[in-house]
Amino acid sequence: MTAACRAEHIAVGSEILLGQIANGHAQTISRAFALHGFFLFHHTAVGDNFERIVKVFEVAARRSNVVVVTGGLGPTDDDLTKEALAAFLGRPSELSPEALRQLESWFAARGRKMPEQNRKQAYRIAGGELLPNPNGTAPGVYVCANGVHYFLLPGPPLEMEPMLQHEVIPRLKQIFGGGQVLVSRVIHFCGIGESDVDAAIKDLTGMANPTVAPLAGEGEMLLRITAAADHEEGARALIQPVEDEILRRFGSYVYGFDDETIASAVGKALRQAGATLAVAESCTGGLVSSMITAVPGASDYMLGGVTAYHNQAKVAWLGVREETLARFGAVSEQTALEMAQGVRERFAATYGLATTGIAGPGGGSPQKPVGLVFGAVVGPDGRQTVVRMQWRGSREQVRLRSAKRVLWELLKLVSPRAEAFPGAQSRA
Amino acid sequence: MTAACRAEHIAVGSEILLGQIANGHAQTISRAFALHGFFLFHHTAVGDNFERIVKVFEVAARRSNVVVVTGGLGPTDDDLTKEALAAFLGRPSELSPEALRQLESWFAARGRKMPEQNRKQAYRIAGGELLPNPNGTAPGVYVCANGVHYFLLPGPPLEMEPMLQHEVIPRLKQIFGGGQVLVSRVIHFCGIGESDVDAAIKDLTGMANPTVAPLAGEGEMLLRITAAADHEEGARALIQPVEDEILRRFGSYVYGFDDETIASAVGKALRQAGATLAVAESCTGGLVSSMITAVPGASDYMLGGVTAYHNQAKVAWLGVREETLARFGAVSEQTALEMAQGVRERFAATYGLATTGIAGPGGGSPQKPVGLVFGAVVGPDGRQTVVRMQWRGSREQVRLRSAKRVLWELLKLVSPRAEAFPGAQSRA
Structure with missing residues (x-):
C-alpha cells in the first residue's frame, strides 16, 4: 500500500468569488472522495487570474498529494487553469493531434467548423495526458509531478461529474490502492431540539472512531456517525453499535437515515x-x-x-x-x-x-x-x-x-x- | 485612502469536506463583499483539525489582509477556530466577564442554566474584541494582527448573516474607506437557450469594464454585467448602455433583474x-x-x-x-x-x-x-x-x-x- 491520499479541491472562476454561483463542485467531489475512502482536507476557490492560480498551486503542492481542479479549461482567454499549471510546473505544452481531431469531429457532428480559439483545448502539459470528455469540448488533464497528482476537469457539472467517476476515481484507486474507507451514517431527527440531543450524547461525541457529530438542519436536526476502516463492512461494524445506542436513546424522534427526507x-x-x-x-x-x-x-x-x-x-x-x-x-x-x-x-x-x-x-x-x-x-x-x-x-x-x-x-x-x-x- | 482590501473566506467544518453540507457562507460573504466593493480573492475550507486550521491561517496571512472565518465557535471540543487563531498569533485568551454575563442571561431568558462548556465562548483573544451575536450563544471575534484583520463568525446562517452585515461590513468601510465599488446587474431570461444568447452577444462578452458573462440557471438563463468604479453611480452608468443594448436584442425574453424570480x-x-x-x-x-x-x-x-x-x-x-x-x-x-x-x-x-x-x-x-x-x-x-x-x-x-x-x-x-x-x- 502506498501513501494515503491527502486531496484538495480547487475551484477556478471569478463568478464563485463574486458570489454569483455556488461552488457546487466542492460538495460533489467531497462526497465522491468520502464514499471511496480518499481523504480530502482542503477546498480552495480562486478567480480567473493567472498569478493567483499559480500561487494557489504552490500552496496546494505543499500540503496535498492529489489536486483536483474544476473550471478554466474552456476556449476563452479567461480560461487559464492549464496554462497556470504548466507555468507552475515549468513544463511546456504540446499539441495532441489526436485531441485536435476529436475536437474537430465534435464540432463536425454538430454541423459546425471548429472555431480557432478552441484549438488550445487540444494541448496537453508535457509528461501528462488528456482525459476524454464525452459531453463537451474541453478534455481533462492528468499530470503527476513531484509526487503530486493533478487532475484538471471542466466546469460544467454534466461534463465534470462523469469524468470524476470514470477518470479520477479509478486512477486514485490505482495510485492509492485500497486505502482506508470513510463511511458515514446520517440520522435525521424531527420534533426535538439540537441542545436536547447534544446534552444527552456527550459520551458519544468524544470518541475517535467512529466520530459522532451533530449537524444543524432547517426544521430538523441530524447526527453524523463517521467511521474509518480498511473495508466498508469494517466501517459499518464500527458504526452499528453507536447507531443502536443513539436509536435506543432517541429512536422516537428519528424519521430516517442518510438521504431520506x-x-x-x-x-x-x-x-x-x-x-x-x-x-x-x-x-x-x-x-x-x-x-x-x-x-x-x-x-x-x-x-x-x-x-x-x-x-x-x-x-x-x-x-x-x-x-x-x-x-x-x-x-x-x-x-x-x-x-x-x-x-x-x-x-x-x-x-x-x-x-x-x-x-x-x-x-x-x-x-x-x-x-x-x-x-x-x-x-x-x-x-x-x-x-x-x-x-x-x-x-x-x-x-x-x-x-x-x-x-x-x-x-x-x-x-x-x-x-x-x-x-x-x-x-x- | 488606505490599502485595498484583499479578503479571504475560510469555512471551518469537517462536514463541508465530507460533502455533507454545502459551503453556503462562501457565496453569502462573496456577494456581500462584492456589493460593498471589497475584493475577495480566495475561499478556503478546512476540517475541525487544530493543526490544519493553524496552517490555513498561515497561508491566509501571507496573501490576504482580511480573513473572515465561519464556524467552529460553538461550545464543543470540536469547535477550535478561536483557539487555533490564538495559537497562530501567539496570543493568550482572556475571559470577558461581560460576555460571560451576557451568555448567562441568554440561557436564563430561556429558563436554563448555562452549561459549563459554554464558558469558553466568553473568552476573547488578547488585543481583540468580541462581536455581539444577538441570535445565539457564540460571540464573534475581531482581532487585527500584523496588518491582517481577522473576523471569526459563528456557523449557523441566522447568526452569521446579521453579524456580517452589522459588524464586519461597517468595520471594513472604516478600515478601507471608499474603495472601488463592484456593481453587478443580473438579467434573467426565460424561453430562450443559452447558446442562442451566447451567439448573439459575442461583441459584448469581450469588454473589460463592464464585463458581460452568461450564467447557466435551472430552467432559465442569466447574463451578468459587472462594472468597477469609484462610486456606485459610476458603476451603474457603465452598466446602463450595455443593459439597454441587451434588452434591445432580447428584451422579449427577459422576465426580471437581480434577485427577481x-x-x-x-x-x-x-x-x-x-x-x-x-x-x-x-x-x-x-x-x-x-x-x-x-x-x-x-x-x-x-x-x-x-x-x-x-x-x-x-x-x-x-x-x-x-x-x-x-x-x-x-x-x-x-x-x-x-x-x-x-x-x-x-x-x-x-x-x-x-x-x-x-x-x-x-x-x-x-x-x-x-x-x-x-x-x-x-x-x-x-x-x-x-x-x-x-x-x-x-x-x-x-x-x-x-x-x-x-x-x-x-x-x-x-x-x-x-x-x-x-x-x-x-x-x-
Whole structure:
C-alpha cells in the first residue's frame, strides 16, 4: 500500500468569488472522495487570474498529494487553469493531434467548423495526458509531478461529474490502492431540539472512531456517525453499535437515515400502511404537496391537495364553517382541524393534513404574530393531532419548518412510536 | 485612502469536506463583499483539525489582509477556530466577564442554566474584541494582527448573516474607506437557450469594464454585467448602455433583474393588472403554487390551487371531462387546457394555470416518454396558451423547469411583449 491520499479541491472562476454561483463542485467531489475512502482536507476557490492560480498551486503542492481542479479549461482567454499549471510546473505544452481531431469531429457532428480559439483545448502539459470528455469540448488533464497528482476537469457539472467517476476515481484507486474507507451514517431527527440531543450524547461525541457529530438542519436536526476502516463492512461494524445506542436513546424522534427526507419517510409509511393522503394548505401554499410529490412514486399514495389561500376557498373547497372562521379566525387550531377533515373527506383519503398560519413578513398582529402556524392531521378511527407552532425567521424558514413539522406529525400518526425519550420537550 | 482590501473566506467544518453540507457562507460573504466593493480573492475550507486550521491561517496571512472565518465557535471540543487563531498569533485568551454575563442571561431568558462548556465562548483573544451575536450563544471575534484583520463568525446562517452585515461590513468601510465599488446587474431570461444568447452577444462578452458573462440557471438563463468604479453611480452608468443594448436584442425574453424570480415577476404583473390566479397541478404537484406563495404578499393575487394527482381528482375537482381523459390521456394538451379552464372557473380567478406530465423516473412510455409535460394558461377574453415540453434530466429538474416555463407563459399572457428576437427558437 502506498501513501494515503491527502486531496484538495480547487475551484477556478471569478463568478464563485463574486458570489454569483455556488461552488457546487466542492460538495460533489467531497462526497465522491468520502464514499471511496480518499481523504480530502482542503477546498480552495480562486478567480480567473493567472498569478493567483499559480500561487494557489504552490500552496496546494505543499500540503496535498492529489489536486483536483474544476473550471478554466474552456476556449476563452479567461480560461487559464492549464496554462497556470504548466507555468507552475515549468513544463511546456504540446499539441495532441489526436485531441485536435476529436475536437474537430465534435464540432463536425454538430454541423459546425471548429472555431480557432478552441484549438488550445487540444494541448496537453508535457509528461501528462488528456482525459476524454464525452459531453463537451474541453478534455481533462492528468499530470503527476513531484509526487503530486493533478487532475484538471471542466466546469460544467454534466461534463465534470462523469469524468470524476470514470477518470479520477479509478486512477486514485490505482495510485492509492485500497486505502482506508470513510463511511458515514446520517440520522435525521424531527420534533426535538439540537441542545436536547447534544446534552444527552456527550459520551458519544468524544470518541475517535467512529466520530459522532451533530449537524444543524432547517426544521430538523441530524447526527453524523463517521467511521474509518480498511473495508466498508469494517466501517459499518464500527458504526452499528453507536447507531443502536443513539436509536435506543432517541429512536422516537428519528424519521430516517442518510438521504431520506421527511417526505420520503412519510411516503414509505403511507405505502406500508396501504394508506392515502390529501393535503390542504394555507400558509405553506403548496410546499407540503410539492415536498410529497418530489418523491418518485408519490402517486401511489398522494391523491392531491388544495391550496386554500383565501377564506372563501377554505369554505367552498374544504367545508370550513363560516362560524369557525368568524369565531376563531383563519389562523387557529379549529380552522386547521376543519381544513384537514374537509380535505380528507372530499378526497376520500385515509389521512388529511392541513396548515394555516402567518408566514410573514407582513400580516401579523399582537394576538397572532408572524410565525404563528397551526398544523393538523386527521386519520381513521378518530385519530387526529393539532400542533401550534411559533417560529422566528424568514418567510421561507417559517414555511419550510412548518411543512416539515406537520409531515412529522403525520408520520407519527401513520406509524405510532413509543415516547423513548420523555425528558426532551417536543418543541416547535 | 488606505490599502485595498484583499479578503479571504475560510469555512471551518469537517462536514463541508465530507460533502455533507454545502459551503453556503462562501457565496453569502462573496456577494456581500462584492456589493460593498471589497475584493475577495480566495475561499478556503478546512476540517475541525487544530493543526490544519493553524496552517490555513498561515497561508491566509501571507496573501490576504482580511480573513473572515465561519464556524467552529460553538461550545464543543470540536469547535477550535478561536483557539487555533490564538495559537497562530501567539496570543493568550482572556475571559470577558461581560460576555460571560451576557451568555448567562441568554440561557436564563430561556429558563436554563448555562452549561459549563459554554464558558469558553466568553473568552476573547488578547488585543481583540468580541462581536455581539444577538441570535445565539457564540460571540464573534475581531482581532487585527500584523496588518491582517481577522473576523471569526459563528456557523449557523441566522447568526452569521446579521453579524456580517452589522459588524464586519461597517468595520471594513472604516478600515478601507471608499474603495472601488463592484456593481453587478443580473438579467434573467426565460424561453430562450443559452447558446442562442451566447451567439448573439459575442461583441459584448469581450469588454473589460463592464464585463458581460452568461450564467447557466435551472430552467432559465442569466447574463451578468459587472462594472468597477469609484462610486456606485459610476458603476451603474457603465452598466446602463450595455443593459439597454441587451434588452434591445432580447428584451422579449427577459422576465426580471437581480434577485427577481419568475414567480415574483408573475406576482408583479398580476398585481399591476389587478388580476388573480388559480393553479391546477398534476406532475408539478404543488411546486408552482409553492413558488408563487413564496413571494411575500402573494395573497393579494393568489386565490389558491388544486393538486390533482389522480385522474379522479382531475374530474371531480377541476371538471376535466372523462371523455378527454379516455381519448387523449391525462398527459395531453387537451387535459392541460381543461384543467386550467376548470381551476379558473371554480376559483373565479382571472387566470388559470395547469401542468400535467411525466416527471419520472418511472411512468414513461414510447408515446409519452419521461420528461413530457404540458402546460396551459387560460385568461380572460378567450386568451390561452398551451405549451408542450420535452425535458431530459432528473425528476427534480423536470418539475422545476416545467414550473418555470409555465410561469413564463403566464407572464407573457398577463403582460404581452413583442417578439424582439425572432431568430431564436423558443425551446423547451
